[in-house]
Amino acid sequence: xxxxxxxxxxxxxxxxxxxxxxxxxxxxxxxxxxxxxxxxxxxxxxxxxxxxxxxxxxxxxxxxxxxxxxxxxxxxxxxxxxxxxxxxxxxxxxxxxxxxxxxxxxxxxxxxxxxxxxxxxxxxxxxxxxxxxxxxxxxxxxxxxxxxxxxxxxxxxxxxxxxxxxxxxxxxxxxxxxxxxxxxxxxxxxxxxxxxxxxxxxxxxxxxxxxxxxxxxxxxxxxxxxxxxxxxxxxxxxxxxxxxxxxxxxxxxxxxxxxxxxxxxxxxxxxxxxxxxxxxxxxxxxxxxxxxxxxxxxxxxxxxxxxxxxxxxxxxxxxxxxxxxxxxxxxxxxxxxxxxxxxxxxxxxxxxxxxxxxxxxxxxxxxxxxxxxxxxxxxxxx
Amino acid sequence: xxxxxxxxxxxxxxxxxxxxxxxxxxxxxxxxxxxxxxxxxxxxxxxxxxxxxxxxxxxxxxxxxxxxxxxxxxxxxxxxxxxxxxxxxxxxxxxxxxxxxxxxxxxxxxxxxxxxxxxxxxxxxxxxxxxxxxxxxxxxxxxxxxxxxxxxxxxxxxxxxxxxxxxxxxxxxxxxxxxxxxxxxxxxxxxxxxxxxxxxxxxxxxxxxxxxxxxxxxxxxxxxxxxxxxxxxxxxxxxxxxxxxxxxxxxxxxxxxxx
Amino acid sequence: xxxxxxxxxxxxxxxxxxxxxxxxxxxxxxxxxxxxxxxxxxxxxxxxxxxxxxxxxxxxxxxxxxxxxxxxxxxxxxxxxxxxxxxxxxxxxxxxxxxxxxxxxxxxxxxxxxxxxxxxxxxxxxxxxxxxxxxxxxxxxxxxxxxxxxxxxxxxxxxxxxxxxxxxxxxxxxxxxxxxxxxxxxxxxxxxxxxxxxxxxxxxxxxxxxxxxxxxxxxxxxxxxxxxxxxxxxxxxxxxxxxxxxxxxxxxxxxxxxxxxxxxxxxxxxxxxxxxxxxxxxxxxxxxxxxxxxxxxxxxxxxxxxxxxxxxxxxxxxxxxxxx
Numbered sequence: 004x005x006x007x008x009x010x011x012x013x014x015x016x017x018x019x020x021x022x023x024x025x026x027x028x029x030x031x032x033x034x035x036x037x038x039x040x041x042x043x044x045x046x047x048x049x050x051x052x053x054x055x056x057x058x059x060x061x062x063x064x065x066x067x068x069x070x071x072x073x074x075x076x077x078x079x080x081x082x083x084x085x086x087x088x089x090x091x092x093x094x095x096x097x098x099x100x101x102x103x104x105x106x107x108x109x110x111x112x113x114x115x116x117x118x119x120x121x122x123x124x125x126x127x128x129x130x131x132x133x134x135x136x137x138x139x140x141x142x143x144x145x146x147x148x149x150x151x152x153x154x155x156x157x158x159x160x161x162x163x164x165x166x167x168x169x170x171x172x173x174x175x176x177x178x179x180x181x182x183x184x185x186x187x188x189x190x191x192x193x194x195x196x197x198x199x200x201x202x203x204x205x206x207x208x209x210x211x212x213x214x215x216x217x218x219x220x221x222x223x224x225x226x227x228x229x230x231x232x233x234x235x236x237x238x239x240x241x242x243x244x245x246x247x248x249x250x251x252x253x254x255x256x257x258x259x260x261x262x263x264x265x266x267x268x269x270x271x272x273x274x275x276x277x278x279x280x281x282x283x284x285x286x287x288x289x290x291x292x293x294x295x296x297x298x299x300x301x302x303x304x305x306x307x308x309x310x311x312x313x314x315x316x317x318x319x320x321x322x323x324x325x326x327x328x329x330x331x332x333x334x335x336x337x338x339x340x341x342x343x344x345x346x347x348x349x350x351x352x353x354x355x356x357x358x359x360x361x362x363x364x365x366x367x368x369x370x371x372x373x374x375x376x377x378x379x380x381x382x383x384x385x
Numbered sequence: 386x387x388x389x390x391x392x393x394x395x396x397x398x399x400x401x402x403x404x405x406x407x408x409x410x411x412x413x414x415x416x417x418x419x420x421x422x423x424x425x426x427x428x429x430x431x432x433x434x435x436x437x438x439x440x441x442x443x444x445x446x447x448x449x450x451x452x453x454x455x456x457x458x459x460x461x462x463x464x465x466x467x468x469x470x471x472x473x474x475x476x477x478x479x480x481x482x483x484x485x486x487x488x489x490x491x492x493x494x495x496x497x498x499x500x501x502x503x504x505x506x507x508x509x510x511x512x513x514x515x516x517x518x519x520x521x522x523x524x525x526x527x528x529x530x531x532x533x534x535x536x537x538x539x540x541x542x543x544x545x546x547x548x549x550x551x552x553x554x555x556x557x558x559x560x561x562x563x564x565x566x567x568x569x570x571x572x573x574x575x576x577x578x579x580x581x582x583x584x585x586x587x588x589x590x591x592x593x594x595x596x597x598x599x600x601x602x603x604x605x606x607x608x609x610x611x612x613x614x615x616x617x618x619x620x621x622x623x624x625x626x627x628x629x630x631x632x633x634x635x636x637x638x639x640x641x642x643x644x
Numbered sequence: 645x646x647x648x649x650x651x652x653x654x655x656x657x658x659x660x661x662x663x664x665x666x667x668x669x670x671x672x673x674x675x676x677x678x679x680x681x682x683x684x685x686x687x688x689x690x691x692x693x694x695x696x697x698x699x700x701x702x703x704x705x706x707x708x709x710x711x712x713x714x715x716x717x718x719x720x721x722x723x724x725x726x727x728x729x730x731x732x733x734x735x736x737x738x739x740x741x742x743x744x745x746x747x748x749x750x751x752x753x754x755x756x757x758x759x760x761x762x763x764x765x766x767x768x769x770x771x772x773x774x775x776x777x778x779x780x781x782x783x784x785x786x787x788x789x790x791x792x793x794x795x796x797x798x799x800x801x802x803x804x805x806x807x808x809x810x811x812x813x814x815x816x817x818x819x820x821x822x823x824x825x826x827x828x829x830x831x832x833x834x835x836x837x838x839x840x841x842x843x844x845x846x847x848x849x850x851x852x853x854x855x856x857x858x859x860x861x862x863x864x865x866x867x868x869x870x871x872x873x874x875x876x877x878x879x880x881x882x883x884x885x886x887x888x889x890x891x892x893x894x895x896x897x898x899x900x901x902x903x904x905x906x907x908x909x910x911x912x913x914x915x916x917x918x919x920x921x922x923x924x925x926x927x928x929x930x931x932x933x934x935x936x937x938x939x940x941x942x943x944x945x946x947x948x949x950x951x952x953x954x955x956x957x958x959x960x961x962x963x964x965x966x967x968x
Contacts, residue, residue, distance in 0.1 A: 014454070014576050022570055052573040065577055270937050398898055399917040401781040419899045477760050478753055485754075501746075503898055503921075504781070507762035507799070512718075512750025521828040522719070522751070525743045527892075539833070542716070543743065543892070545656070547838035551716060553830040563882070563899040564892050605759020605796060610788040614779070614925060620947040622936070627954040634930065634955075635962050637946050641928055643850070643907045644874070644963055 007303055008074075015056075015067075016074040022051060023082045031083035034209035035355050040164050041209050044086045049119025057094050058101075062113035069244060070306035073251035077299075080255025081262070084359035085209035087255055091248035092160045092210075095367075096123030098241040099169045099186045103229030112167060112188070124165035125245075126156040126189075126215055127238060133158075134372045136171070136235060137180065141217065143172035143187060150174075150187060150227065152220045155199070158366075162213030163198040166191045170217065171234050184234030188226045195220040206358035239317065243309055246320040246367050250302045250327035253363035257295040257331045260338035260356045264288060267342050267351070278341075287341055291334045298323075298330040318380035324363075325373035331360035386437035386533055388428040389491050391484060391498035391511070392456055393418045394449035398503050407608035408474040408601060409504050411445065417452040420499025422568040424561040427529050428497055429460045429569070435533055438462035440491060444472065444483050450584065457579035458571030464584040465491065471589055474601025477505070481513030483599060486592040489518060494555045495538060500525055500562050511560040521553030527564035531555065647794070648681040648734040649674045649774075650706075652725055653698060654717075654744055655690045660698040662847055663740040665807035667800060668701035670767060671738055672810060675703070677769035680735070684814070685728065687721040689713050695816040702810030707818045718747035719827045726755040726824035735794050736774055738767070741801040741846070749797050755825055760797040761789055765904065765925075766804050774798055782898075782921020802847040803904065838891070845894060850876030850907045851926075853896060854884060855919070857912015857933065857952055861889040866956040867911055873960045879903065881919045897922035911952045915940025932956070 008016070026047055034041045048054050057072045058064025072094060080087030097116050100108060115121035132138030141154025152172055162168060167188050174185040189196055195218040202212040229237045265288060268279030278284045305323035309316045335357035339346035346353045364370050394415035396402070404410045417425070428439045441456045443449050444467040453464045467487050475483070488496055496515075501508030515522035523540040527548055531538040538557050541548045543564070571579070589596050597603060623633045638644045651667035653660050660668075668684045675682030682703040686695055688710060695707040706728065712720045725737070725748070737752065739745040741763060753760050764776035770790065776798055778787050845851055852871040854864055864878065871878045880894040896903055897919040908926035913919060915931070915938055923929070924943050931944040932952045941947045948955060 011577065011580060014458075014580075015573055018458070018571055018573065018576055026570075050572070051570060052575075056573055065574055067573075398782065398921055401784070403785070403787075407787070423899070477762070478757065481750075481754060500743075505762070506780070506902075507760065508746040509750035509753055509760055509762060509799075512747050513754040516751045516754035516825070516827070519828055521830045522747070523830055524716075524718075524747050541836075544835070545842040545844070545893075547836045549716070549832050550834040550836065551830050552833050553828065557828075562892070563885075563895075567886065605792055606761055606789055607792050608787045608789045609775070611780075612786050614783060614786050617929075617943060617945060620931070620941050620944040622941070623946065623948045624936070624950075627950060627958055630948050630950050630955055631958040631962050634946065634948060634959055635966065637930070638907070638928075639966075643928060644966065 012071050012074060015071060016078055019053060019075050019078045022047070023079045027079060027086050028082035031086070031352065032349065032355065034083060034085050036349070038208040040161070040211050041086065045089060045119060045122065048089065053090065054093055054119045055117040058113050058117040062109055063117040064113065068306070069247060069310045070303060073247050073302060073306055076248055076251035077255040077258070080252040081259040084252060084256050084356070085207050087252045088160065088207055088210045091245070091252055092124060093122060094248055095241065095245040096125040096161075096165065096167065096169050098125070098244055099228050099237050100188070102240050103186065103233060103237045108225070108228060121166045122161060122164050123167040123169065124159050124161045125241070126159045126162065126168050126170045128156060128158045130155065130157050134368050136184065136238065139171060139173055139184065141170065141172040143174050143185060143222070146221065149221055149223045152187060152189065152217045152222055154217050156215045156217075158202070159213045159215050160210055160366075162215045163201060163211045168215065169228070171238055174231050174234070178232055181235040182232045184238070185231050186228045186234050186237055187222050188228060189217065189220055189222060190226070193220050193222065205361060206355070207362050242367060243316040243320045246324040247302060247306050247309065249363055249367050250298070250305070250323040253324075253327035253331035253360065254295065254299045254302055256356050256360050256363070257291070257298065257327070257334040260335040260353050261288070261291050261295055263351060263353050264291065264338040264341040267345070284341060287337050291337050294330045295334055298327040301326050315380055318377050321368070321373040321376040324367065325370055325377070328363035328370060331363050335360040386432055386435040386495070386531065387493045388431060388437065388439050389488060389493040389496045390421065390425045390428050390439055390441045390456070390461065391488075391496065391514070392421045392425065392441045392443045392452065393499075393502050394443060394445045394452035395502055395504040401504055403608075403611055407611060411448055413448050415445070415448050415452055417455060418499050418502045420501060420562065423563050423565045424497040424499055424559070425456055425459060425461065426568040427561060427565040428495070430566075431495075431529065431531060435531065440465065440493070442484065442487055442491065443467070444480060444487070446473070453584060454579050455571060457582045458575040459569055460575060461582075463582055465587060466584055467587050467592065469589045469596065471596035471600045474604060475599045476604040476606050477507050477509050477513070478605055479599040479603060481510045481517065483589070483592065483594060484510065485514045485517035486594055487587060488514060490592070494533070495529070495531065495557060495559060496520065497529070497559045497561055500560045511558065515558035518558070520556060520558040522558050522560075523551055523553055524560040526559050526561040529559055529561065529565065646733045648683055648732070649678070649736045649738065650682070650734045651684040651703065651738045652721065652745075652748060653684055653686045653694075654740055654742065655686060655688055655694040656842070658690050658693045660686070660694045661740070662807060663742065663802050664698060665701055666802065666805050667738045667740060668698055668703055669807050670800065670805045672702035673805065674736075674767065674769050674774060683734070685725055687724045688717055692818060699814040699816050700809045701807060702812070702814055704814035705816045707816055708821060709818060714832050716747070716830055716832065718744045719751060719830065722748045722751035722755065723823035723825050723827055724821055726752060727821040728819070729756060730824065731821070737797050739797060739799050741799050746799060749799050751827070752797060758796050759791050759793070760799065761791065762799045763801060764798055764804060765801050767798055767800060779925050782917070783925040801904075802844075839893065845877045845879050845896065845903055846901055848877035848903070849905050850874045850909070851879045851896075851903060851905045852876055852909045852911065853879030853881070853913060853923070854890070854911050855881040855913030856883050858884065858889070864890055866953065866960070870909070870956050870960045873963045874907070876905070876907070879923075881913055910940055910944070911956060913940055914938045915943065
């Protein structure tokens, strides 16, 4: 028996596993080839309360933990990383609201986010500011009883689909480092807010990555979450809870590739026996399975530490994302190798999984940034 | 409208095996019988349309609980499980008696069950339960349309050439088929709510049934022998172009005197 | 008649069904083997009309003419047979593995408190009672079972024996009996005919079945054509029945019919376990599939890797040509 997961978590995971296998897996290749955001999968998640999982019961959610949500992302990503990302981004975009929003704001938005009527996005990155928030140029200036936002955000997952975008903007350029930023929710349809373009990507091709332009967007003060100047702190707390989501996506992709490779190795006959009986293939499969399981266990441990309020949450979040991302890349690459020529063509899903895996080493901080976070945490605690 | 769904937990299709005494291994890995999920779905739709609640009734060992929980997650309000060590190895006759005794203690307008089970394939228990309880029996249902105001229910019963529309007064017993419609997936909310829904467990003593009258010792039938069927030699693979492939098929069929 | 073996028959269009004639043949064979009397029983509005044809198979026919055409026939048969059983005390009743046959068995089981051996693919006589062979767990196991007392109901699948006429036909005895039980009223309000002919894939000796690979309802055209040429029936997987490409009566597998034809030709069927359990005991299995790794390759006798749209029409033509 699995001692770490509760019976409830196992039942929820198994239900989403079945849903993913029967309803999402058959769509995965189409979603990748079409490169169009799969609204049908959004509806599927909404119908089965998958979005509701992470939100508090008083606002229409199910009160699930970080670990439970990661189990869902993992199971979905196992068959379709784009679909897994829908869950991860929905959680990411609403974290500022959950962490720093007031009751009125939660009542206003969480029910819609929980039932899938509202999608959200998280807009931190800019052309000149990724992991270094000091480069953020987007400005929010007081304008009567509200704010006026000007600037451009890049690489915003679901930015073109979101009804609600959490935007990190400079509110006080004079305030010290880490005190100059604030969060605002910009709503679809607000004047001056537009999608400038979508990127053409290597993987997660059904997940639109948008450049968002804010041209004098008037935002009421009621859309500001957290105190003025609290933006950086909220962003860091957000990443502590969102990086495990990326790790979960990575573990799912790795497991999905391993599933395909094992199946193939059982069936594909060369030199008179299934290739799974050849020792060189066996060694690859053994390593793939071991790495995937190690990544999974590190992820689950990290979720529990972070949920438990660990002081070094940032380090756990970075470690699980770092290890899982590298694992996904390695395992999917090996899966392509196990399948040989068939692994390289679209008839089998592992080439897609390999392309999808790469993003987990890049977004929400590159692997290099994760190492930086981990090392800093280690050295600062001395 | 109150509906009782008779739900059997069966081994996952393809994983069935016999254990000592030639009875089906039900120690673990059970799931809801396929046809029972169709009638459960139909029952849930009926209470959504007419109000009321769905109660599941299962006779089966402790390992049935996962299948019961899934039914609760799909939307059943509560469950009754008849569980007693003495029931192991019960034949269709004893099963019909026990289910009739349990059903007799419940309130319902409709009692519904799958037309047969994947592990037993008898398809006789439903008719026996209905007969014992003096309930109208409407079988092989492709649709169920109750008229609560008139107190009657109409069923489309599959016939060899189409279907018969049959009608009876409620309470009635209906055995249903796959044509009732695809069962829903449980929602996550349903799964979480299911954990607090009640599962009443009834023993044979609760039902006033003598343990000696059920179980393998009282079974009117006995398996004397079980053997795997003769193995196939393994497929001959043909990868020729269509014309040549067809020639190969024709030769093969002729060699076995099938054409 | 005490200790007799009875075949409980069904009538369609004024004649005994093929399975009913098989049951009468089987009752005679078991009676001969056991040294016990055998009889056939027909109940219903056409009992008398069908009785002479059934008598040709040997056992005397007990015909109970009842006009109850507005009730499901199973209840009518069961309540009259129950009375006959109490009066004449036969030991074993053979019933057909049909929807009505199983309903009759279920009702009789409760009325008589008899055990039932269901789903028998073969029935012999061993020692003091029938020995029923059943294919269980989707054909992965073959069991042989007996009753533990000298009475019982045996549900027999089609083609367990071949229907054979006897050298001397039996007599027809028309009897009038009161129903044994007051079964609650179920009324037939309407009969809807959807198919021009009865689909009986369980009785077919050849089945050509189509799965998702046939692409759509039109794809069944070439499946039907081949079935026609081979003199067989059309089968289908659950996926295509769910998709509405063909009726449920054609569905083979876990929640459809189980079949055991001499030839099963599977076109565009992957062979998922839910389908496999309904057909893997077929005599010869030929699969046509584009995917050489499809699970059906594991239990087919001939696996043709190719496009069914190219192969099926050519195969129909080749079989036709062969017949001249």
